[in-house]
Amino acid sequence: MRLQESGEMYLETIYILSKKLPYVRSVDVSEHLGYSKPSVSRAVGLLKNGGFITVGENGELKLTEEGYNISQTMFERHTILSECLIKLGVSEETAAEDACKIEHVISEESFEAIKKFISKHP
Numbered sequence: 001m002r003l004q005e006s007g008e009m010y011l012e013t014i015y016i017l018s019k020k021l022p023y024v025r026s027v028d029v030s031e032h033l034g035y036s037k038p039s040v041s042r043a044v045g046l047l048k049n050g051g052f053i054t055v056g057e058n059g060e061l062k063l064t065e066e067g068y069n070i071s072q073t074m075f076e077r078h079t080i081l082s083e084c085l086i087k088l089g090v091s092e093e094t095a096a097e098d099a100c101k102i103e104h105v106i107s108e109e110s111f112e113a114i115k116k117f118i119s120k121h122p
Helices: 005-020 026-033 037-049 065-087 092-102 108-120
Strands: 053-055 061-063
Touching: 005 026, 005 037, 005 061, 005 065, 026 037, 037 053, 061 065, 065 092, 065 108
Parallel strands: none
Antiparallel strands: 053 061
């Protein structure tokens, strides 16, 4: 199942929050993204049905292996694209916003080329 951009954003958010919090709940995702609780609840249901997350008895959201792999990919793309834009002179805030948009549409070939370029030009 191919995720849409919003699904990728939710997975990346769960990943980021899981690094900061002992456990992640829908309300944490809602607050982090600034989305309504019903919107997050609907997305959580879709991600659960798609096999990308599990939901514990206490509402804890956990990434499945597939969800984790996707979230890692999105996080890496976001980080490297932000870094690239900052090195080009873009402000940190704008770089982060633009990277968030680009990370979902960039081809693997183009991303790998940027990643290789960035690693050679620190």
